[in-house]
Amino acid sequence: MKHYDCIIIGTGPAGQKGAIQAAKLGKRVAVIEKNSVLGGAQINTGTIPSKALREAALHLTGVNRRGLFGNTTCVKSDITVADLASVSQQVIRQEWDVIRSQFDRNHVELLWGRAEFQSPNEVIVHGPDSSEVITADQFLIAVGTRPARPENIPFNEGSIFTSDEILKLDRLPRTMIVVGGGVIGTEYACIMSTLGVRVTLVEGRDRLLGFLDREICDAFQYFLRQKSVTLRLGEKVEEIKEVEVQNGTPHTLVQAQLESGKTLRAETLLYAVGRQGVCGALGLDKVGIEFDDRERLHVNDDYQTNVEHVYAAGDVIGFPALASTSMEQGRRAICHAFGQCDVGNYNTSLFPYGIYAVPEISMVGKTEEQLTEEGIPFEAGIAHYREIARGQLIGDELGMLKLLIHQDTHEILGVHTIGTGATELIHIGQAVMALGGKAQFFINNVFNFPTLAECYKVAAYNGLNKLNHV
Structure with a gap:
């Protein structure tokens, strides 16, 4: 032995x-x-x-x-x-x-x-x-x-499937229902929408990715709607089944019946509620x-x-x-x-989170909601990609980076970013936070030009200017 x-x-x-x-x-x-x-x-x-x-x-x-x-x-x-x-x-x-x-x-x-x-x-x-x-x-x-597979859902790996089977699809569907607004569901909803699939995303809570900072979440949901993703938030699926449709040539669609009485239909359904x-x-x-x-x-x-x-x-x-x-x-x-x-x-607590949606999202540290609940005084400094030359050069004018700055000590309490390169950009803030750095570090530091990293300097100025009432 x-x-x-x-x-x-x-x-x-x-x-x-x-x-x-x-x-x-x-x-x-x-x-x-x-x-x-x-x-x-x-x-x-x-x-x-x-x-x-x-x-x-x-x-x-x-x-x-x-x-x-x-x-x-x-x-x-x-x-x-x-x-x-x-x-x-x-x-x-x-x-x-x-x-x-x-x-x-x-x-x-x-x-x-x-x-x-x-x-x-x-x-x-x-x-x-x-x-x-x-x-x-x-x-x-x-x-x-492994992906959760409730017994009441008729998985068939062709039209009703989990994330484990999505790469086995023999064709790109025209329409898809995604059940679950967590990381997996939102990532695949974004990917399919980017490929021209008409996506409806169903989530039982009132927002996607509930651990995100609310402002970042709101921006992300705005982006999804701009990409023609239909969001059904605060909705729960009651039943999923295949139905025969007689519109033109008879064909089969997946039907999701919501508890609110709404009926959704699509060629395919990705079930991504939990693992x-x-x-x-x-x-x-x-x-x-x-x-x-x-x-x-x-x-x-x-x-x-x-x-x-x-x-x-x-x-x-x-x-x-x-x-x-x-x-x-x-x-x-x-x-x-x-x-x-x-x-x-x-x-x-400084583990970074990266969501590879379109656009990317990343965060480290506390959210505004957490700091408010804990009674920690803070100010938010924000930099928009459209203010940064690099953002204009790469054609991303909708991205943003937010620093949460302690009102008294000016320590960085959280970094939240959405847009191109967000999952890479987050590590600058992560390192500064791990070493106890303050907002002044970003102001006094020199960043390559033009880079998205300049967002840190702009956000730090924005936050400190608010605190100094200038």
């Missing part, structure tokens, strides 16, 4: 970084993967495919250049899902090779099969040909999640670990479950369920497991 210092279950972002970190600490590491490919949802069905699809859509339609060049931009006609999926597959194959190379270079042993605990320190690996029992001192559960954990098959009852009704694990600040030597990281522990945060969670969990607690003074 093989014994390891650490066994990691899952090769998604949390599992990858956790395995490499353990190897760098000189530990004997095994990582178990139940699927036939590496990378989990990040590489195969989630982060990389959706972002590749987005980049392909932007490139093939030329949408990012229309603001500057108007109708002179040549765009590709008759775009098919196959066009977009081919770009995604190239990236996915390269990522598989990168992960496998990292494991090999760091002597991480890769075991193919389904993991199931037999006791607190024993795991059986149900491989494709045989099973074996292995043991370890420490464990990291990084099994991720479901996959802990049920791990045998966690034999370890004494419980999970909630969505099969998610509860962990402490060090990513430990209620069993001291079993850690969990990534989507399986819930929000924010981003690849970037999952990577750091996996690394930190392993560091703590092996007594390496000095992992820097980085505040987990």
Whole structure:
């Protein structure tokens, strides 16, 4: 029976970084993967495919250049899902090779099969040909999640599907209903709208992406409506089914009946309401670990479950369920497991959030609503891309960056941005916040010209001028 210092279950972002970190600490590491490919949802069905699809859509339609060049931009006609999926597959194959190379270079042993605990320190690996029992001192559960698939919804992978099946579409539909206004739903709604699909987005809450700063959210919803996306906010879907339509040539449409009595119809429907954990098959009852009704694990600040030597990281522990945060969670969990607690003074509240919609959205720190609720005095400094030469050069005059500045200390409490390059731009503010910087830093700093980074200087001036009543 093989014994390891650490066994990691899952090769998604949390599992990858956790395995490499353990190897760098000189530990004997095994990582178990139940699927036939590496990378989990990040590489195969989630982060990389959706972002590749987005980049392909932007490139093939030329949408990012229309603001500057108007109708002179040549765009590709008759775009098919196959066009977009081919770009995604190239990236996915390269990522598989990168992960496998990292494991090999760091002597991480890769075991193919389904993991199931037999006791607190024993795991059986149900491989494709045989099973074996292995043991370890420490464990990291990084099994991720899958799209929720309620039993009352007639999924068929052709017209009613989840985000896992969207790249399998054999054609680009003319119309689509997207149920769910979270990150996945809004990203795909934007991508499909960019490709000319007529999209209706249904969300049970009164706004999309409820964790965003309200002003950024309002701007995003305005952009969506300008792109002809129909928003049905505060609406819940009561029933989804296929119906025969006799308008002209008889054909089948998907019908979503809303609780308010409205009836929506489209060629396709993407169901993107939540994700479901996959802990049920791990045998966690034999370890004494419980999970909630969505099969998610509860962990402490060090990513430990209620069993001291079993850690969990990534989507399986819930929000924010981003690849970037999952990577750091996996690394930190392993560091703590092996007594390496000095992992820097980085505040987990400063994890950046990136939403790859059209336009991009990113944030770090507190929102206006949070600061108001906590009674923290602040002022908002805003810079619009249209004020920045770079914004005009790239044809994006609708983007904006907002700094939330403490009224007394002038510390940066939050950064919120929407527009081209938002997910890149956010890291400047993140670094300044992590180092305790103040708004004056941006005023005294020199930024390359012309760049979108100049938004920080403009926003800082705007906020401080308000505070100084000038």
